[in-house]
Amino acid sequence: DAGVIQSPRHEVTEMGQEVTLRCKPISGHNSLFWYRQTMMRGLELLIYFNNNVPIDDSGMPEDRFSAKMPNASFSTLKIQPSEPRDSAVYFCASRGPYSNQPQHFGDGTRLSIL
Amino acid sequence: QKEVEQDPGPLSVPEGAIVSLNCTYSNSAFQYFMWYRQYSRKGPELLMYTYSSGNKEDGRFTAQVDKSSKYISLFIRDSQPSDSATYLCAMSVRDDKIIFGKGTRLHILP
Numbered sequence: 660d661a662g663v664i665q666s667p668r669h670e671v672t673e674m675g676q677e678v679t680l681r682c683k684p685i686s687g688h689n690s691l692f693w694y695r696q697t698m699m700r701g702l703e704l705l706i707y708f709n710n711n712v713p714i715d716d717s718g719m720p721e722d723r724f725s726a727k728m729p730n731a732s733f734s735t736l737k738i739q740p741s742e743p744r745d746s747a748v749y750f751c752a753s754r755g756p757y758s759n760q761p762q763h764f765g766d767g768t769r770l771s772i773l
Numbered sequence: 774q775k776e777v778e779q780d781p782g783p784l785s786v787p788e789g790a791i792v793s794l795n796c797t798y799s800n801s802a803f804q805y806f807m808w809y810r811q812y813s814r815k816g817p818e819l820l821m822y823t824y825s826s827g828n829k830e831d832g833r834f835t836a837q838v839d840k841s842s843k844y845i846s847l848f849i850r851d852s853q854p855s856d857s858a859t860y861l862c863a864m865s866v867r868d869d870k871i872i873f874g875k876g877t878r879l880h881i882l883p
Contacts (some may be wrong), residue, residue, distance in 0.1 A: 663816070690869075701875035702817070702861065715870060750816050758869055759824075761807075764816030 661685070663765035665751050671771045677739040680768045683732055684753030692752040692762060693726055693736050702750070708734065741772045776800055777865045779874030781864055787882050792849040796862035796874050799843065803864040803872075806838050811859045811876065819839065819859075852881045 672678055684691050692707040704724040708728045713748040716726070723742070730735040738745055748769050752762040779796045786792055794808075805824055811816035821836040823829045823845075829836045834846040845864070849856055859876040 703875040704870060704872075707869070752816070758867070759805075759822075761819040761822065762871070764818065766814070766816050769814075 663751055663753050663763055665749075665765035665768050667768060668766065669771075671773065672741060673773050674742055675740045676772075677737065678741045678745075678770065678772075680736040680749050680751075680770070682734045682736070682765060683749030684734070684751070685763055686732070687755065688753035688763070689731065689756050690754040690762075691728060691734050692754070693734070694750040694752065694764075696748045696750060696767070697746075705736070706765045743772045746770055746772050777852050777862065777874045778865060780877055781875055783878040783880055785880040785882055786852060788852060788854060790852050790881075792847075792856070792879060792881075794847040794849075794860050794862075794877050794879070796845050797843055797880050798864060799846070799865050800864075800866070800872075801840070802866045804867075805865045805871075806836070806866075807863040807871070808834075808836055809861040809873075810861055811861060813858075814864065817873075818863055852882045854883050857881045 666681045690709050693705040694702050696702045705718045706726045711728045711773045748767045750764050750767045752764045754762045777798045808821040810820050811817040821839050823836050826838045826840045833850045837846045857880050859878050861876040862874040863871045865871045
């Protein structure tokens with residue numbers, strides 16, 4: 660079975676540019692989570708969706724970040740404009756319909772903002 | 774005080790040794806406790822999942838939760854070089870919004 664698929668795997672761009680990260684969850688999973696991982700702050704939840712609806716976006720750092728889930732098989736995390744402090748590894752995870760099921764993580768997008 | 778505290782390591786032990794990894798936390802409302810393993814340049818994968826206090830064993834891995842002390846542990850028996858990774862403790866109140874520790878880097882020396 661295919662796991663959570665994230666693209667791109669690596670992104671290097673200049674400050675001020677728009678960045679779009681993509682995620683395809685595991686088929687049949689109805690919860691999707693976006694995380695950011697840095698050495699300083701560890702792994703932090705940014706936002707999560709249930710049945711394509713955003714449930715909690717309290718972890719989104721500021722208005723420059725936005726996330727969408729137009730359908731059950733696709734989600735995007737957008738940063739506009741990007742800043743050097745946004746450099747991190749961004750993970751997407753998905754989970755099945757029951758809350759005691761584990762979250763399955765993708766391999767992340769390593770983002771560098773110059 | 775941070776919600777979840779975890780020693781970043783690195784922790785180096787010889788192959789075959791018993792490894793002990795620990796986390797402390799401050800929020801007494803946490804009910805779900807997890808351990809994730811993360812290899813370099815990969816996403817975290819769930820190792821152990823425990824609800825409330827007590828022990829749980831799965832093969833070479835044992836997870837312990839002591840809610841009275843706000844302390845959780847992961848033990849790895851007969852450690853192997855393939856166990857070398859970063860181990861993240863994680864916990865949540867309602868099993869949806871998970872709070873992660875920063876992870877402990879573990880090296881098993883052959």
